[in-house]
Amino acid sequence: MGAGALGRRLRRYTLNALVLAPFVLIVSYFLFYPILKVVELAFQDHQGHFTTANMVAITKNPYRLAFSTSLKISLYATVIPGVLGFVLAYILSGIKNPIVSRLVLAGKGVLANFGGVNLVFIFVAAYGSTGYLTQWMGDLGWNPWNHGFNLFTFSGIVLIYSYFQVPLMVLIMTPALAALRPQWREAAHILGANAFTYWRRIGLPVLAPALIGALTLLFGSAFSAYATAEALTSGSIPIVPIFIGNFLDGNVVAGQENVGYALGVGMMLILVVLAIVYAWAYRRSSRWLRS
Amino acid sequence: MNSVSGASVSLDSLQHSYAGVKALDNFTLHVAPGELVALLGPSGCGKTTALRAVAGFLTPDSGRVVVGDTDVTSLPSQKRDMGMVFQSYSLFPNLSVRDNVEFGLRLRRVKSASRRSRSHELLEMVGLADQAVKYPHQLSGGQQQRVALARALAVEPQVLLLDEPLSALDAKVRSELREQIQALQKRLSMTTIFVTHDQEEALSIADRVVVMNKGKAEQISTPQELYSQPATTFVAEFVGVSSRYRCERSGATVQIFGRSVPIRNADTQTTGQVHALLRPEDVVVTASDSGVARVLRSSFLGSSVRLEVETPHGIIRADVPASQVVSAGSMVELSYRSENVLIATLDESKELRAL
Amino acid sequence: MVTVLNQNTTTVARSTTWYGSALRGVVLALAFVFFVAPLYAGSKFSLQNNAGAFSFSSLGDLTKAQGFSASFLLSTELTIVTMIGVLFLVVPTVIFIHLRVPSLTRALEVVSLMPIVFPPIIIVLGFMHEAPGALLVWPYHLAPMYLVLTLPFVVRSIESGLSALDVRTLVDAARSLGSSFFVILRRVLLPNLSSALIASSALVIAFVYSEYTMAQFQQRPTLPVWIAQFAMSSGHISTAAAMVSLLGAWVLLSVVLLIDLARTTLRTKRSESA
Numbered sequence: 001m002g003a004g005a006l007g008r009r010l011r012r013y014t015l016n017a018l019v020l021a022p023f024v025l026i027v028s029y030f031l032f033y034p035i036l037k038v039v040e041l042a043f044q045d046h047q048g049h050f051t052t053a054n055m056v057a058i059t060k061n062p063y064r065l066a067f068s069t070s071l072k073i074s075l076y077a078t079v080i081p082g083v084l085g086f087v088l089a090y091i092l093s094g095i096k097n098p099i100v101s102r103l104v105l106a107g108k109g110v111l112a113n114f115g116g117v118n119l120v121f122i123f124v125a126a127y128g129s130t131g132y133l134t135q136w137m138g139d140l141g142w143n144p145w146n147h148g149f150n151l152f153t154f155s156g157i158v159l160i161y162s163y164f165q166v167p168l169m170v171l172i173m174t175p176a177l178a179a180l181r182p183q184w185r186e187a188a189h190i191l192g193a194n195a196f197t198y199w200r201r202i203g204l205p206v207l208a209p210a211l212i213g214a215l216t217l218l219f220g221s222a223f224s225a226y227a228t229a230e231a232l233t234s235g236s237i238p239i240v241p242i243f244i245g246n247f248l249d250g251n252v253v254a255g256q257e258n259v260g261y262a263l264g265v266g267m268m269l270i271l272v273v274l275a276i277v278y279a280w281a282y283r284r285s286s287r288w289l290r291s
Numbered sequence: 292m293n294s295v296s297g298a299s300v301s302l303d304s305l306q307h308s309y310a311g312v313k314a315l316d317n318f319t320l321h322v323a324p325g326e327l328v329a330l331l332g333p334s335g336c337g338k339t340t341a342l343r344a345v346a347g348f349l350t351p352d353s354g355r356v357v358v359g360d361t362d363v364t365s366l367p368s369q370k371r372d373m374g375m376v377f378q379s380y381s382l383f384p385n386l387s388v389r390d391n392v393e394f395g396l397r398l399r400r401v402k403s404a405s406r407r408s409r410s411h412e413l414l415e416m417v418g419l420a421d422q423a424v425k426y427p428h429q430l431s432g433g434q435q436q437r438v439a440l441a442r443a444l445a446v447e448p449q450v451l452l453l454d455e456p457l458s459a460l461d462a463k464v465r466s467e468l469r470e471q472i473q474a475l476q477k478r479l480s481m482t483t484i485f486v487t488h489d490q491e492e493a494l495s496i497a498d499r500v501v502v503m504n505k506g507k508a509e510q511i512s513t514p515q516e517l518y519s520q521p522a523t524t525f526v527a528e529f530v531g532v533s534s535r536y537r538c539e540r541s542g543a544t545v546q547i548f549g550r551s552v553p554i555r556n557a558d559t560q561t562t563g564q565v566h567a568l569l570r571p572e573d574v575v576v577t578a579s580d581s582g583v584a585r586v587l588r589s590s591f592l593g594s595s596v597r598l599e600v601e602t603p604h605g606i607i608r609a610d611v612p613a614s615q616v617v618s619a620g621s622m623v624e625l626s627y628r629s630e631n632v633l634i635a636t637l638d639e640s641k642e643l644r645a646l
Numbered sequence: 647m648v649t650v651l652n653q654n655t656t657t658v659a660r661s662t663t664w665y666g667s668a669l670r671g672v673v674l675a676l677a678f679v680f681f682v683a684p685l686y687a688g689s690k691f692s693l694q695n696n697a698g699a700f701s702f703s704s705l706g707d708l709t710k711a712q713g714f715s716a717s718f719l720l721s722t723e724l725t726i727v728t729m730i731g732v733l734f735l736v737v738p739t740v741i742f743i744h745l746r747v748p749s750l751t752r753a754l755e756v757v758s759l760m761p762i763v764f765p766p767i768i769i770v771l772g773f774m775h776e777a778p779g780a781l782l783v784w785p786y787h788l789a790p791m792y793l794v795l796t797l798p799f800v801v802r803s804i805e806s807g808l809s810a811l812d813v814r815t816l817v818d819a820a821r822s823l824g825s826s827f828f829v830i831l832r833r834v835l836l837p838n839l840s841s842a843l844i845a846s847s848a849l850v851i852a853f854v855y856s857e858y859t860m861a862q863f864q865q866r867p868t869l870p871v872w873i874a875q876f877a878m879s880s881g882h883i884s885t886a887a888a889m890v891s892l893l894g895a896w897v898l899l900s901v902v903l904l905i906d907l908a909r910t911t912l913r914t915k916r917s918e919s920a
Binding site for chain 1: 670673674677680681683684685686687688690691731735736739742743746747750757759760761762763764765766767768769770771772773774790791793794797849852853856857858859862863870873874877881884885888889891892895896899900903907
Binding site: 187190193201202205206 | 370380383
């Protein structure tokens with residue numbers, strides 16, 4: 001390769017770099033920088049000296065409770081909507097009417113993007129202690145508030161999260177279900193298998209990676225949600241995002257000024273693990289469902 | 292290797308429509324035990340629908356499917372004891388080749404050792420014994436279909452169903468696999484129904500061929516009969532090559548190249564313009580300076596040469612032996628050598644042209 | 647081959663037993679109720695005045711409520727600025743990488759998935775220390791943050807649109823026929839990417855109008871922030887605002903889907919009559 005070719009290569013690199021620069025700059029400053037800042041400050045105390053005290057602190061109460069509550073809520077708000085969403089996706093994938101399926105698609109996309117403050121308001125109107133749905137169910141004889149349900153605590157959060165988690169699950173699983181070739185089912189039947197055997201031996205094993213991927217996405221989504229939980233419980237539920245929020249509002253205990261950052265690091269670690277699982281699942285599922 | 296004998300299959304007056312389209316229109320077919328019958332036709336003709344009715348994937352609106360002595364029309368496919376090979380992608384992706392082949396056996400609670408030996412036997416039959424532990428996505432299309440065949444045969448079904456098993460494969464693999472299927476079928480004397488849109492496939496391996504169009508059977512005969520004595524104009528044009536020659540009909544004969552030729556499907560006595568359907572091998576070409584026909588094109592086919600000849604009554608395709616040298620642009624004389632000829636009315640021809 | 651697969655073999659026989667269908671029907675009905683009930687409750691509550699009687703007063707009062715128009719305006723302006731950034735920075739970058747530097751595609755995908763792994767609460771946490779006073783001077787400093795947060799769906803959407811077309815071949819063909827880069831952009835890329843662009847734009851718009859976390863901590867009174875604060879004054883009006891927001895997002899996404907549907911049917915009709 002002569003000097004001329006080398007020069008051209010260099011010129012192309014610099015040209016590419018120039019075009020990509022604005023994007024890289026924005027992403028660096030508004031994405032990488034805050035993340036690194038959080039990690040950096042998690043290991044610093046109020047005066048800026050290095051310390052691991054913050055990280056240690058989050059393993060103890062009340063932060064420990066925050067993590068366990070967060071994990072518990074995320075688990076409930078993943079498994080329940082996950083199962084329901086899967087069943088719903090299966091049923092919906094059997095609809096042949098093109099108009100209906102188009103409408104359903106629109107509905108799914110919209111619902112999965114609902115969230116935050118707006119959702120809280122309509123849920124209060126529906127499921128609050130004097131909500132319409134609560135009253136209607138009470139008229140039918142079973143008022144959930146009398147049986148341990150409380151919209152503004154754990155059960156309410158799981159309910160409201162389900163509202164956008166179920167459509168999210170349906171959205172993710174629908175293409176995976178569509179990739180289940182009808183020939184597999186038919187071949188299984190003609191070889192003598194009934195529906196149960198088909199799902200046990202072929203259907204679910206093939207879907208397993210996609211399912212795992214979907215569940216990790218749901219878990220991450222539930223774990224990191226802030227706005228919905230805050231608006232619903234006015235910040236009273238002990239979960240990690242809320243604690244971080246309290247910290248951001250300036251409610252800090254002396255000597256633990258930077259614990260909020262450590263909480264952030266803890267949260268990121270959990271999410272990174274989820275992301276790795278998701279990446280594995282994605283690769284696995286595309287291999288099988290593609291062939 | 293124990294030889295398997297198949298059962299007979301009867302389709303009685305099957306009717307089936309969906310989406311307002313008639314897929315099967317009073318379709319009847321009897322397949323003898325051990326016979327290989329091909330269902331041949333263009334897409335939408337109902338051949339796949341018929342096969343799926345036999346397999347049990349659909350229940351026809353009316354009519355019966357009888358296997359052996361049993362009416363299976365409403366029996367679910369799990370209970371029909373048939374083997375099926377699909378067009379593609381039917382191997383279970385999460386199971387190895389061996390597990391795929393053993394799937395049916397496992398369902399029937401065959402013990403592990405005998406399962407293993409049977410699957411090995413079948414994989415040897417299709418030449419893939421060394422790929423037993425591989426997974427489907429690691430195999431080529433042709434190999435996958437061979438595994439699918441082994442899997443279908445593993446449970447010793449009474450009937451083997453093949454739904455365009457070769458259509459998704461390369462030409463070379465296709466012909467190899469075709470021969471393998473035929474050999475296996477003969478060896479096992481298995482009743483087989485083979486769906487295809489490729490007439491060469493159907494003609495080369497089937498004992499009998501059913502040419503289907505719009506849900507009806509146009510003709511059911513041996514390949515030879517189908518080719519040389521097509522019963523309807525659809526069959527004549529779909530199977531093999533036919534050229535259309537405009538001529539005058541008078542009563543039961545037409546004039547072709549100056550000769551009076553009896554009409555084969557003479558059902559009504561009329562006069563008027565018709566199209567005679569001529570097979571290339573029935574047209575004899577002689578070089579002649581005074582001839583009225585001009586050679587437009589010549590294609591070398593190996594053992595013969597196909598000529599496209601322009602005549603005042605239409606463009607005629609004629610096959611001549613490779614040794615006979617006829618060049619494009621030369622003038623020739625044509626004559627027709629078969630004893631009778633199939634004709635189509637001008638309306639019929641227009642309809643067929645659209646295919 | 648295509649024709650064989652289109653009719654009979656694509657849909658497998660579902661269990662046609664009566665109890666199978668009934669069960670499916672029940673599940674669908676329950677799901678329908680679950681999703682529609684809160685919307686119904688929300689509208690009912692919004693269309694009430696403080697005395698509990700049916701009235702449109704909440705909607706009317708909404709527009710006059712203190713702070714509403716300012717917050718709505720701010721949200722709208724933020725949406726516009728974010729959209730500008732997305733359309734003129736993110737989209738060209740994605741196209742550029744796809745065409746010129748395909749080796750960076752993997753890196754781009756990783757970057758675009760990071761906002762899922764590092765959610766808004768974390769990002770806003772990272773910025774608090776900086777309390778970028780310098781940045782706060784610009785009224786729309788939330789826009790680049792939003793741009794980053796929308797990367798997951800924008801990048802994924804454009805990327806899949808590009809790979810579905812085999813853009814490389816199209817561009818090479820256009821290039822060999824002599825067109826310049828801009829003509830290619832206009833005539834080849836944009837028409838084919840339009841549905842991906844429209845869909846992701848709709849999602850960006852819906853996102854900006856409903857983003858709460860970052861706006862609240864950065865002390866920018868956008869619409870969702872206002873709605874949350876105003877709840878203390880009047881539940882009816884806040885709920886009305888929430889309903890309007892939700893329905894607005896619904897309408898937007900439905901319009902997008904309808905446009906897409908219309909265009910594809912128009913295209914098939916045109917090719918059929920050709």
